[in-house]
Amino acid sequence: MTNIILCGGSGTRLFPLSRSNFPKQFLKIFNINTGNEGEQQNTTTQSLFQLTLLRNAKFCQDSLIVTNNEQYFLSLEQLREIQKDSKFILESSARNTAAAIILACLELPEDTIVLVTPSDHLIQDEASYAQCLQKASILAQKGHLVTFGITPNFPETGFGYIKAKGEDVESFREKPDLKTAQMYVDSKDYFWNSGMFCFKVKTLLEECKVYAREIYDSCVAVSTCAERLEDVVYLKDMDKIPSNSIDYAIMEQSKNVKIVPSNIAWSDVGSFDSLFNTFSKDIQNNAIEANATILESSNNLIYCDNPKKVVATIGLQDSIVIDTGDCLLISKRGESQKVKNIVEKLSSKGNLCKTHLTTYRPWGSFTILEDNKGYKIKKIIVNPSKRLSLQKHFHRNEHWIVVSGTAKVEIDGEVSLVRPNESIYIKMGHAHRLSNEGKIPIVLIEAQVGEYTGEDDIVRIEDDFNRE
Incomplete structure (x- = not known):
């Protein structure tokens, strides 16, 4: 079969x-x-x-x-x-x-x-x-x-x-x-x-x-x-x-x-109400997937993707609370089928309905830490044996600061090794690429500075994953 x-x-x-x-x-x-029955789970x-x-x-x-x-x-x-x-x-x-x-x-x-x-x-x-x-x-x-x-x-x-x-x-x-x-x-x-x-x-x-x-x-x-x-x-x-x-x-x-x-x-886990039914409950029938402190609250679904963030509730009943860092959803249970209507209203507001703060790429992922007019700060993770596309930008300069791992960086044909606590500067218009030839993920902080820092300001010259 x-x-x-x-x-x-x-x-x-x-x-x-x-x-x-x-x-x-x-x-x-x-x-x-x-784990098997009778063993530690x-x-x-x-x-x-x-x-x-x-x-x-x-x-x-x-x-x-x-x-x-x-x-x-x-x-x-x-x-x-x-x-x-x-x-x-x-x-x-x-x-x-x-x-x-x-x-x-x-x-x-x-x-x-x-x-x-x-x-x-x-x-x-x-x-x-x-x-x-x-x-x-x-x-x-x-x-x-x-x-x-x-x-x-x-x-x-x-x-x-x-x-x-x-x-x-x-x-x-x-x-x-x-x-x-x-x-x-x-x-x-x-x-x-x-x-x-x-x-x-x-x-x-x-x-x-x-x-x-x-x-x-x-x-x-x-x-x-x-x-x-x-x-x-x-x-x-x-x-x-x-x-x-x-x-x-x-x-x-x-x-x-x-x-x-x-x-x-x-x-089919087609709504937050059905998701509530799949999670285990506490004594007040709350399904909690968060660092939560609750008082006189029952029959709620509470989820937060940041374990360091405390969610506190007082007298909350029959509700859904979903916190993902860039968006907070609060709904009455039984009304969560209407989430699609909220998505329709939000669809015109940038990329909120398209991507999370963390976006996954075939080479790893990046997380947006700060995004304001004129600059953007990211944490980038590049997996072992992976590399970014050879690319250039027309509207921004980039500073890369390596936190862990050793990055092989190519800029206009010149290759450098950038180690932890070292940095490198990529000027707008210059073709560049980052590779991880090591055995551990590379973690780096990228600071973008320019008049436009959108993800579509990328011209891919060569790519291992056949992306345009």
Whole structure:
């Protein structure tokens, strides 16, 4: 079995924790206990993406991750952390799940059984999950398209529903109002649509030819022109592929769909209210992921990404408090689905909805410490055996002060070694590059001075990661 992992997302539903360049599947906020029963338990923090890879690696021999250029390097770094490998398909533009799944299937032999999963779901009952996968695999071998229906335990208006009788799917239903959702739950005939599927590649492609011929033909054309290098497939010119979900394009039309009812402690972690339900609680039913001191406060979700910052509450009830350094979100519980409306209002205010103060690059990361008119100060971390692009700027000068590690710096062809407590100056317009040829990360402080310090004032002359 091959796991096709859909790894896109706009990062709006868990803003400000997630951003468009760092969506929720990469947030390392889930504490996982490791160690055998009876031994001392160690706690490690992992992301939904990492948990998805680790969970499905127990049942699938291979994985194929469908993502984009921006998230490719994030994926690689998180794969390295959990010591896993994968093949990748990099989309040139997002065309929804139908195209993503078809393009992935075109890379696989026709008799391959695939398990299609989003990268940002949480499944806590892995024993039941294993049983569901076994049932789904048997149905897929028989030539069926299989969907996983989550047994609902409350009337959720944010999910689509599937009506089924036994293993036969009768219909798909749109996101309902609360009254209709309650009726669905009471009837016992409806399931939440999980967005997970299992089928044989040949079965899916044959159904595509019948129900989504235009999407199928467009995907074949894009796949034919793709560039394939080692374990990465680079797709081009995807804009001509019709954008549609796999549900609308195939599942809701096909007469060959089966369902596996799944009671697997599943969550799509699609809001702060659902995130609250996944965290452990204190005696006052507070989910606290912060250095917090609380007084007469209960039923709250409190999160702060700075362990040195104290969060204090008095008389706070049924609320959500999320502090990420550059943004503070306060909401009543039950209202967090409206976060996307806040993102719409903030989208015109610079890069707030796009990036955090810390931005990840294929060579490491940088954190903005200060950003004012005429200057910007960053902390930059360059990983071993990595180097920045050879680049120049037209509107700023840069001062680099090395804190740890030894930096190899090239400026207009001249090479210098800059050691801890030493600095170097790069004048605007001069081509420069920083490399880490050592065994430990380089940490340096960069002071930019100039009339414009935006990230788009970069002209890349040469780059190891094929960025423009």
